[in-house]
Amino acid sequence: MSPALVREIVDLRLPDLALWAPGPHMLTPAVRRVLQTYQTTYSHRSAAFKACYQKAADLLREVFHIPPGFTPLIFGHTGSYNWEMVAANTPRNCTTLGMDIGAFSKKWAQVFQSRGRQIDVLKANWGEGISDQTWADAISKSYGLALLTHNETSTGVMLPIQEMCDAVRRISPQTLIAIDAVSIAGAANTPIKTLRPDYYFWSLQKDFACPTIGSVMVVSDRAFDMAANTPERGYVLDLIEWCARAETAQTPMTVADLTLQCLIARLEEMKREGDQRFKRHRNLAAMHREWAAAHGLRLIAQPGYESLTVSAIRLPRHISGSDFVAKARALLNVQLGAGYGETVARAFRIAAMGHTSERDMQRVLEGLSLLLANWSQLE
Numbered sequence: 001m002s003p004a005l006v007r008e009i010v011d012l013r014l015p016d017l018a019l020w021a022p023g024p025h026m027l028t029p030a031v032r033r034v035l036q037t038y039q040t041t042y043s044h045r046s047a048a049f050k051a052c053y054q055k056a057a058d059l060l061r062e063v064f065h066i067p068p069g070f071t072p073l074i075f076g077h078t079g080s081y082n083w084e085m086v087a088a089n090t091p092r093n094c095t096t097l098g099m100d101i102g103a104f105s106k107k108w109a110q111v112f113q114s115r116g117r118q119i120d121v122l123k124a125n126w127g128e129g130i131s132d133q134t135w136a137d138a139i140s141k142s143y144g145l146a147l148l149t150h151n152e153t154s155t156g157v158m159l160p161i162q163e164m165c166d167a168v169r170r171i172s173p174q175t176l177i178a179i180d181a182v183s184i185a186g187a188a189n190t191p192i193k194t195l196r197p198d199y200y201f202w203s204l205q206k207d208f209a210c211p212t213i214g215s216v217m218v219v220s221d222r223a224f225d226m227a228a229n230t231p232e233r234g235y236v237l238d239l240i241e242w243c244a245r246a247e248t249a250q251t252p253m254t255v256a257d258l259t260l261q262c263l264i265a266r267l268e269e270m271k272r273e274g275d276q277r278f279k280r281h282r283n284l285a286a287m288h289r290e291w292a293a294a295h296g297l298r299l300i301a302q303p304g305y306e307s308l309t310v311s312a313i314r315l316p317r318h319i320s321g322s323d324f325v326a327k328a329r330a331l332l333n334v335q336l337g338a339g340y341g342e343t344v345a346r347a348f349r350i351a352a353m354g355h356t357s358e359r360d361m362q363r364v365l366e367g368l369s370l371l372l373a374n375w376s377q378l379e
């Protein structure tokens with residue numbers, strides 16, 4: 001590497017490692033403060049735990065505009081368990097529509113199949129979304145439940161979730177709607193009072209920028225009614241058990257108070273930033289797209305379906321996803337993700353989650369431009 005290039009890279013290198021892969025994300029300042037001062041001072045059946053749970057539930061109601069008739073549940077397990085929870089609380093004779101637009105939506109449909117549930121799968125090629133007409137045709141078949149993946153993290157495809165929910169209510173109002181918002185909740189403006197999903201869940205390690213210590217699911221009364229009519233729900237995934245306990249700010253089994261404290265800190269941080277955070281996320285995602293276009297690179301997501309929180313960008317042929325990610329970590333101090341599955345070698349993924357500022361994003365993108373322009377010198 002020439003000394004001039006070394007100097008340019010050093011100037012752009014972030015002072016602390018930034019975890020911007022679309023998996024677990026770097027912690028925000030508020031979450032870090034909780035972790036630095038955490039002490040175990042009360043048990044999960046104490047009044048202090050109940051107060052903490054109640055505060056987290058109230059903040060969820062406020063930040064996500066959750067109206068009566070919908071209950072936020074806070075879990076010590078991650079998002080995948082909620083795929084399974086939706087299946088475990090769906091009767092076997094309920095016909096379900098799932099989707100396969102990438103690795104995560106496909107897996108959720110497989111979970112339904114492996115639990116012996118009846119499921120039809122709406123399939124699209126990686127990068128493609130689902131058009132209004134395709135969706136309208138699919139849901140006209142009177143399903144009991146439809147599974148929607150708001151943000152397909154493997155490809156950076158985001159679906160128009162509000163329009164899709166509105167279409168279900170117009171065409172097939174009896175169909176329950178379950179939304180996997182694992183990698184987008186918090187970053188997208190999706191008030192529950194207008195979305196009105198029957199299940200809406202996310203993991204805390206993505207835009208909530210907590211360690212991987214839990215997840216949240218908002219559940220409608222309609223979904224609780226369906227669960228009550230589902231035999232063999234087991235225990236840990238039984239929605240009726242969780243709902244009964246939530247009424248008294250409790251959980252069936254132990255949920256860490258640390259999970260609640262991190263969640264509270266992040267929700268308060270979101271409240272302080274207010275709706276500005278939605279604009280920040282739009283700007284960050286636009287910066288990804290502009291950067292790719294300036295280098296003649298294409299996103300895996302087709303136009304109109306680009307995600308707010310994760311961009312999967314195809315690399316030039318001579319650069320592999322894992323090499324690019326390794327160089328970005330070593331030289332710029334940023335951890336990105338390679339492509340996923342079949343795109344692992346040809347793309348990289350960069351998140352726009354948590355508290356990331358436009359200034360830091362600009363700096364990293366300038367650094368990535370340097371890597372691209374000088375690749376032969378780096379090898």
Ligand SMILES: Cc1ncc(COP(=O)(O)O)c(C=O)c1O
Nearest residue numbers: 078079080104151153182183203
């Ligand atoms: C869209 C989506 N759904 C579900 C999951 C699984 O979530 P978890 O790893 O929290 O179990 C992931 C993980 O990345 C995801 O991106």
